[in-house]
Amino acid sequence: MNNVILTMPLILILMGGLLIFLPKMTSKITLLIITVAMPIIFGLYMSMSGSISFDWLGDGSIVLGLALSKTKLLFFGMVWFSLFVYSIANLSSNIKEEGKILLTAGGMGLAIFASDFVTLFIGWEIMSWSSYLPILSRGRDVKAARRYLVYSLVGAAALLTGVLILGTSSGFSMADFQFTKGAYVSIPFFMIGFLIKSGIMPLHRWVPSVYNEATDLFSGFLSGALSKVGIYGLVLLFTLFPHSSLQLFPLMGWLGTITALFGTLRAIREIEMKRLLAWSSVAQVGYIVAAFGLGTAEGISSGLYHAIIHTIIKVLLFTIVAGVIARTGKTRFDQLGGLIYKMPFSFIAVLIGIISLAGMPPLGGFASKWAIYSAMLNSGKVLQLVVIIAASTAAFIYVYKLIYGIFLGQPTEVNPDDVKEISIGYRVGVIIPLILLIITGMFPSLVYNIINPVIIESGFTGVVQSSSHILASAFGEYNGFVVISVFGGVFALILLLFSLSKTKSRDLHRLDIAYAAETPKESYPLHYGHGMGRELTRIPFIGFWLSKSTKGFYKYIHSLMNQGASLVRVFYTGDISTFFYALFVGVVVFWFIITGGKA
Numbered sequence: 001m002n003n004v005i006l007t008m009p010l011i012l013i014l015m016g017g018l019l020i021f022l023p024k025m026t027s028k029i030t031l032l033i034i035t036v037a038m039p040i041i042f043g044l045y046m047s048m049s050g051s052i053s054f055d056w057l058g059d060g061s062i063v064l065g066l067a068l069s070k071t072k073l074l075f076f077g078m079v080w081f082s083l084f085v086y087s088i089a090n091l092s093s094n095i096k097e098e099g100k101i102l103l104t105a106g107g108m109g110l111a112i113f114a115s116d117f118v119t120l121f122i123g124w125e126i127m128s129w130s131s132y133l134p135i136l137s138r139g140r141d142v143k144a145a146r147r148y149l150v151y152s153l154v155g156a157a158a159l160l161t162g163v164l165i166l167g168t169s170s171g172f173s174m175a176d177f178q179f180t181k182g183a184y185v186s187i188p189f190f191m192i193g194f195l196i197k198s199g200i201m202p203l204h205r206w207v208p209s210v211y212n213e214a215t216d217l218f219s220g221f222l223s224g225a226l227s228k229v230g231i232y233g234l235v236l237l238f239t240l241f242p243h244s245s246l247q248l249f250p251l252m253g254w255l256g257t258i259t260a261l262f263g264t265l266r267a268i269r270e271i272e273m274k275r276l277l278a279w280s281s282v283a284q285v286g287y288i289v290a291a292f293g294l295g296t297a298e299g300i301s302s303g304l305y306h307a308i309i310h311t312i313i314k315v316l317l318f319t320i321v322a323g324v325i326a327r328t329g330k331t332r333f334d335q336l337g338g339l340i341y342k343m344p345f346s347f348i349a350v351l352i353g354i355i356s357l358a359g360m361p362p363l364g365g366f367a368s369k370w371a372i373y374s375a376m377l378n379s380g381k382v383l384q385l386v387v388i389i390a391a392s393t394a395a396f397i398y399v400y401k402l403i404y405g406i407f408l409g410q411p412t413e414v415n416p417d418d419v420k421e422i423s424i425g426y427r428v429g430v431i432i433p434l435i436l437l438i439i440t441g442m443f444p445s446l447v448y449n450i451i452n453p454v455i456i457e458s459g460f461t462g463v464v465q466s467s468s469h470i471l472a473s474a475f476g477e478y479n480g481f482v483v484i485s486v487f488g489g490v491f492a493l494i495l496l497l498f499s500l501s502k503t504k505s506r507d508l509h510r511l512d513i514a515y516a517a518e519t520p521k522e523s524y525p526l527h528y529g530h531g532m533g534r535e536l537t538r539i540p541f542i543g544f545w546l547s548k549s550t551k552g553f554y555k556y557i558h559s560l561m562n563q564g565a566s567l568v569r570v571f572y573t574g575d576i577s578t579f580f581y582a583l584f585v586g587v588v589v590f591w592f593i594i595t596g597g598k599a
Contacts, residue, residue: 006068006113008038008113009107009109009110009123010110012102012105012106013102013103013106013107013110013126014106015030015034015102015106016100016101016103016105017103019031019098019102020100021099027096027099028087028093028096028098029091031098031101032088032090034087035083035084036087065114065116065119065173066114066119067175068113069457070453071232071235071239072112072113072232074304074451075228075235076112078224078228078307078308078311079105079108079112079225080105081224081311081312082220082225082311082315083101083105083225085220085316085319085433086101086218086220088428088429089217089322089426089428089429090425092323092326092423092424092425092426093215093326095217097134097137097215103126103130103133104126104131104221104226106130107123107124107127107128107130108127108226108229109123110122110123110126110127111124111229111232112229112232115174115175116172116173116174117162117166117172118163118167120163121156121159125156127229128152128155131222131226132152134214134218135210135213135214143209144212145210147205147206148206148209150206151203151205151206154196155192155193155197156193158190159189159192159193161186162186162187162193163186165182165189166183168182169182170183179242187237187241187248188248190233191237191248191252193233194230194231194233195230195255196230197227197230197233198230198234198285198288198289199227199281199282199285200259200282200285200286201262201263204259204282207278207279207281207282208275208278211275211278211281212272212275212278216318216321216322216326217318219278219318220319221315223277223281223318224310224314228311231285231289231292231303231307234252234292235292235454238300239459249292249293249295250293251293252293253290253293253294254290255286255293256285256286256288256289256292256293257290257387258286258387259282259285259286260283260286260388260392261388261391261394262283263279263280263283263286263391264280264391264395264398266279267280267282267283267395267398268398268533268536271332271333272331273324273325273331273333274321274331277317279398280357280395280398284306284313284314284357285310286391287303287306287369287372287392288303288304288310289303290303290376290384291375291376294375296375296379296460297460297463298371298374298378298379298463298473299379300455300458301371301451301452301455301460301462302372304454304455305368305371305447305448306368306372308368308447308450309356309367309437312356312433313353313356313357313365313433313437315430315433316352316433316434317353319430319433320349320353320422320426320430323426323427324343324346327419327420327422328414330414333401333405334405334412335412336411336413337405337410337414338408338410338411339406339407339419340407340408342416342417342419342421343421343422345421346406346421346422349434350403350407351403352434352437352438353433353437354399354402354403356437358395358396358399359392361441361478361480361484361487362441362480362483362484362487362488363438363441364436364437364438364441364447365437366441366478367440367444367478367480369392370471370473371471372388373385373388373389374474374475375473376388377474378474397532397536398533400532401532401533404532409527410527411527438484441480441484442480442481443468444470444478444480445467445468445469445471448463469481469482
């Protein structure tokens with residue numbers, strides 16, 4: 001009966017094509033029904049093994065197939081969770097894109113459940129092109145769509161190169177994979193393809209513009225699911241290749257570390273809500289890749305832990321931001337402010353989200369970062385740990401900017417009296433992420449029940465935890481139940497004291513500052529949240545790097561390619577003798593390089 005599960009990606013692709021032609025509300029309800037039905041089907045028929053295959057040419061040379069494993073189920077679970085929250089919130093949205101979302105999710109499922117590299121590439125392409133369509137159809141920023149397409153094509157080319165190299169040396173099947181020297185050559189190409197989709201510097205330039213220009217709810221799906229398919233690819237390398245052959249992973253770990261730091265610094269500068277969350281996603285994926293770069297059981301497990309938490313947090317925050325944009329029509333911090341009394345549910349939801357995102361106790365985000373810190377310290381990566389902690393500390397600025405800019409401070413272009421709480425669909429959609437963040441904070445070791453089978457499939461020993469509410473490492477223990485109980489008790493006590501003293505206080509207008517030197521007018525710009533973090537540019541090191549961009553790097557690459565193309569163009573004069581002369585010189589030079597000039 002596992003065939004029922006394995007055909008799920010194909011069903012999603014077919015239904016996605018159908019939903020494009022259905023009326024708006026019908027397609028929204030159909031999407032929700034499909035999404036709710038998926039875990040029921042998984043629960044009825046799921047086991048951790050099984051496969052289906054299709055002989056494409058009939059001679060056994062190329063057999064396309066899908067297979068089940070604990071690793072595949074974990075990552076498809078992240079895709080499903082992102083789709084589930086989207087499908088609920090989407091009931092309150094006026095945008096019709098359900099068919100494209102299902103096509104994208106189906107492509108992701110096909111890539112994840114693939115049992116051979118050809119199917120992986122086909123699913124990868126379906127995922128890339130389907131996710132490109134909603135960005136292009138919006139039509140607000142054609143450059144963002146074009147940039148995403150270019151990066152996707154480069155990633156696809158790298159992935160296809162790796163697949164072809166691997167196929168000629170070891171075959172296309174993952175189940176029958178045998179490591180050879182030829183297979184070793186394919187690793188850099190796979191890494192480029194996977195890191196582009198993950199959004200790791202310097203391959204990240206598509207992320208901020210695409211997340212910002214995509215429809216508001218679709219941005220949350222991209223952040224929660226799309227980057228995780230790239231992360232799945234990195235885990236797949238650990239599963240298939242001998243760990244000793246993955247010598248580029250320490251370099252990848254440093255790329256992740258740098259991404260975490262500079263993604264955080266760029267997030268601090270942002271004035272657009274979705275761009276801030278986009279840069280935050282770049283930074284958070286940097287933590288995951290930095291942990292994977294350790295190449296240890298602790299590193300992989302902590303990276304997977306953070307991937308799960310990141311999916312929950314980003315789906316939550318993007319959904320709330322989408323609801324705020326739908327209510328106010330504003331996307332910038334300097335256009336908002338003072339909405340806390342009109343949007344109390346949204347305020348509390350964002351507060352829980354940013355506490356987790358900043359890695360603060362007592363919620364789940366602290367546990368995943370604590371696991372990463374412990375893994376780095378245990379591996380002796382002290383310098384990397386210092387950079388990661390610096391990035392995590394700096395994240396306090398942009399997460400506070402997110403909540404202050406929307407809900408606190410003085411109102412600007414939006415009059416709070418004209419604003420209502422976000423729509424019911426958005427509110428219902430984020431309830432499960434909120435509950436999960438609280439549960440993972442209270443019982444931080446529960447996640448290892450999901451992670452350990454994946455670790456074992458990757459060739460490592462599982463990380464043993466003695467109790468569900470205690471997260472233990474070589475450097476100490478974190479008791480989530482005690483910490484969240486203390487936090488809850490203190491909060492309840494403060495709330496009680498505040499309630500008892502409220503009768504002795506009176507509400508004032510926000511501009512009633514009688515003891516100040518002057519009385520401000522309604523038109524005065526008193527909301528300073530959008531400028532938070534600008535002072536960091538005065539610090540020489542931070543200011544220098546914030547003034548830089550990978551845009552210059554890509555301009556340099558573009559210039560080199562133009563020069564190379566111009567050089568090649570010299571030999572295409574239409575004269576056949578010129579061409580053969582150039583070919584002869586090239587062969588001689590190549591022979592000298594290979595033989596060292598010896599006969």
